[in-house]
Amino acid sequence: SIHLNTSYISFALVRVLRAGAFCCAQKFFQKLCFSIWHRHGTSVEGSRKGINNPPPGTRGGENMDYPARFEWQTRCEFNAYCKRTLRNELIDACRERKSRKRHEVSFADLTPHEEKQLYTVDRYFVNEAQIAADARQKSMPFFLISFFSLTMSVFIIYSSYKVITLDRLPVIGTFRSISATQKAVTRILLLESGLYGILGGLIGIPVGTLVLKLILQGMGQSLSQGIEIPIVISPFSIIFSFAVAVVVSLLSAWMPVRRASRLPIKDVVLGSVEEKQVPRRFILAAGVALFVVSIILPKVASGNMLYLAGGFSLLGLIAATILIVPLLTNLMAMGLEHIYGAVLGNTGRLAARNMRDNKNTVQNITLLFISISAVIAITVVGNFVTTYVSDVFNGAELQGFADGYMEQEFVDQVKEMDGIEKVLPVYVYENQIQADGMTLSRLEGTDNLECYSSMLALHYTEKGMEEQAIFAFAGERAVLLSESCMDRTGFAVGDTLSLAVGSGQADYKVVGSFKSRATDVEALIPSTYAVSDFGAAAFHFLAYTAADPDAIMVQIRDLFGDTSNWSRTVEEFNTDALSTVGAFLQPMHSMTWFILLLATVGVINNLLINYIQKRRSIAMYKSVGLSNRQNMKMTLIEGFSSGLIGAVIAIFVSYMEDPDDFPCGRS
16 A cells, blocks of 8 residues: 555665665655655545545545444554654654764774774684694695606606607707707707797696696585685796796706717717716715615704705605616616526526616616605505594593583583593683783693693603692692793793783793693693683683593583584594595595606606617517517516516615604604
8 A cells, every 4th residue: 555655665764764874865865755754644545446545625434334434544543653653763863873973983083003903813723833734744745746746757858858869869960060069959959848848837737727626626525514625826836837847847858958969970970879887886875875864864853954854855765766776777687687587588588688787777667666656655644644633632531522611510510420530621711821922822721730631641841740740730820831832932941931811910930841732732820820810710621531422422512502612522533534634635645646647658758768779689689580579578578577676666765765754754
């Protein structure tokens, strides 16, 4: 009906005015509302459909019967009441708007100090050092994939350019014969290599982005709670990846290009291309020395130097093995020559003899060694990371924990539950307490240090420190600091610290230090002084042991009700950690097939080079009666032997790559 529609429209307009959304049109809407009311004030809202409103000056409804007249009068009275109500609401809205306007302050007029009081920052990850360490542990397998892939790419490009330079020797000889300088030939071949690097970067970056998107989609589907992982690729990462593609291509091709461009014209024409031999004793001594240094260095390094030492150790082991592989190949070929001679006859003996001093075979063994050791190392490190992350509470006595707001009554109810054994309530201060002006990421207060130490597996720095700390906690203001906190702040045992939060301040003596994987707490004080000095009123962490931890956990969650909390049994925590870490590492395990594919491409390249270089010797063998079947058999024996030697070396080197020698292996 007309009047009800008018009422709803007017009411909506008043609400909009009260919200202040159309402040600039306030007077316009007031006049519009009054105009609508005056225009329709004499209308009969209860008229029946098809009947016009009564003429001005008449009340209307004289000819109605009593029930219809009563209904009509009632609706008219209700209509008048609505009008008066809306008019009063409009007046209140205008007054409220004027009052609010007198007290409003523009953001542009606020001082910087006043602006800072208008916002707050939630610190979800308070221990940044621990978060960074966990990130390094999870990213270590991906770093290994990148490292081994880059190393194998260098070998493949190197071997490919050996093929290219061998194919181009007639062209190089022609250029040199028409007065082309060595620099000109080198520049031409390097420009060609740089072009390959540019094309590889332009193709590889989009393809890599697409593969990354598919991997992250798979990881998001496998993660619980529907977590979606966004793709974050910075411009620096794109530029850096492109630069690496070009630089690796140029550096990998430099040695064969330089060697080919410096060949005498006579040797190029006659095809007598020989390389200068480096004394084997020098190579053996350098390889052994580098191998020993690479094993010892990470064991003696500590702190930030451990990252540099770990990277050098990994690179050094591979470089040392590459230097020693030719000598190991010759020694093992000599042994296999006798074995194959007795088992496979002259063909096997000839295949083993062909492996000696064969650089293509050495390169095949090197590629196989790198790829197999990469697969082994990545698998071992991935398993190590999984174990490390999922075994946080190793040695800790607690079987479940609750993280949330808990008053003393809550703790008392937990202690009265059937099957409960030990209950440890803890006061928690996160980024609130300052020690001599430095903020502690997490400080906790407990009334039972002995129970706390066993529950969360505290490892004290020195023997006997636990007994001293328990005694000190019983009668004085004492504080225990984690080793990471002491390294960050420079505090030492015996120092007196001024702990402060708000108006509360007190001096505490450092009575010991500890480390623990089960908690990221930086400082620990007696709960008595947490209450008296800092006004602790409620607990925010609770650990327990029970005959049936799952049943207790169900009851604890019921006690929380709608209160925000994070409660888990240790078994649930380990299960969640395994599923999350497994989802992150699954793509890494799949990428090992990519490394094997790179090794396959490299081996094919080396076989092609070997065929090109052995065409004359194969022709000589065939001239004295070597059949195609015997040639194929000899080639297969060489390939099997190369794989066998490469696998043995890879297993040995992978065994020497101890995860504890790298940053991710030390907690």
